[in-house]
Amino acid sequence: MKSDNITKNVAHRRYGDACGAAHALELIGDRWALLVMREMMFGPRRFGDLRASLPGISANTLTQRLEGLITSGIARRERLPPPASTPVYALTEWGLESEPILGVLGRWAVRSPQHDPTLAFSAASLLLSLRTMIAPDRAGSLYAKIGFRMAGETYCASIVDGVFAAERAPVEDCDIVLEGDPPTIAAWIYGGVPLDDLETAGALRITGDRSLVAIFPELFPLPAKAQS
Amino acid sequence: MKSDNITKNVAHRRYGDACGAAHALELIGDRWALLVMREMMFGPRRFGDLRASLPGISANTLTQRLEGLITSGIARRERLPPPASTPVYALTEWGLESEPILGVLGRWAVRSPQHDPTLAFSAASLLLSLRTMIAPDRAGSLYAKIGFRMAGETYCASIVDGVFAAERAPVEDCDIVLEGDPPTIAAWIYGGVPLDDLETAGALRITGDRSLVAIFPELFPLPAKAQS
């Protein structure tokens, strides 16, 4: 039995408001929706990957969100080519263009006095936050390639003209390579935890150009908290 | 009796995620929250004003959202000076800085094939959408002041260096003054409905510089829809 729930996603809650922001909330305002999109920002992901990156989401909810995103034209279901014909979920082109939403939300919300940076942090979150938080005036004309090894995957990022970009790719030809889990890397870049402490604890390993390593965290200043 | 519901807003749903966007959703991801903020973007509003601008919200829900926004430091409850000592709700400075969130959401969502521009449209929505949609290259070096009379209130907007800004103010010294309800004005600017039709129907009245009137809608092009 698969289609007893005829009136589930069809009669989706609407606002009856022509405002674009209101329509955006109808599309991606459901709980978890935007975070599911976040996890697909760097390429297709499997059901289990998404579930692992979103601690607390239930399988039910993830299924419903993916269905909703697909019927809205934001995501797409693919199947990896045989022999590994696993189903994966990817953002459409339009879905990918929602990235500024994550940036603007994050830049605004980290100023909240209640923001707790010690919680779980996915690889996608870290890379998107670096893209959001880089200060172009501090980067100046720096050109650099930065590799990341996190949770069994590798990402290759670049800093060009003050813009930080990243993709899932091998870490070859990178000026520096960071190896550790996302919260640890964040503790170094954002939290000001000394690199020596993390390296001797075996939580973080950085190889490559030490002069770049020395200034790297300064490229990503956090905005001041709002009020008290 | 006022505090029987101890565990209502206190145990607010969290994501347990350090990502800034996730925290933003904890702050303003509740249904209606962002739309309530939208209505306060141009200054303090009364409970009844908010309710009237948000068709479909219940008094209960509006009360809860306002409480949440206040405890998060996003909004503030004030009282107009006597004799009209009516309570009003206003955004804090930090709350006001959430405006780019509305812009980015709207710019992305109007490209949805399912967006319906014929629904209700508040004055705040219209002015924010003009601010979002203005094309600086089309505005060029145009300098103009535009007045709006909508639903018994007046707004004064300016176009300077391709930036559209508006505030609740008298429409004095404006180059043109638009008088009509927000959906009608939107039909002219965005919908391409001829001004003559709207004026003869008595739905819209524009006074002032006719040459500015002629080119005005062209300053606000809508982005192309995503895919089909």
Place this chain on the structure above:
DNA sequence: CTGTATCCGTGTTGATACTG
């Protein structure tokens, strides 16, 4: 006019278990 207090029907969420 500005809310608060209930009741109620319904949809959504999350936990657990389970199937292919």
Place this chain on the structure above:
DNA sequence: CAGTATCAACACGGATACAG
């Protein structure tokens, strides 16, 4: 690993009543 089934808790919207 990729989901589905079931169930309990709760949030939401609508209606209504009512207090300051």
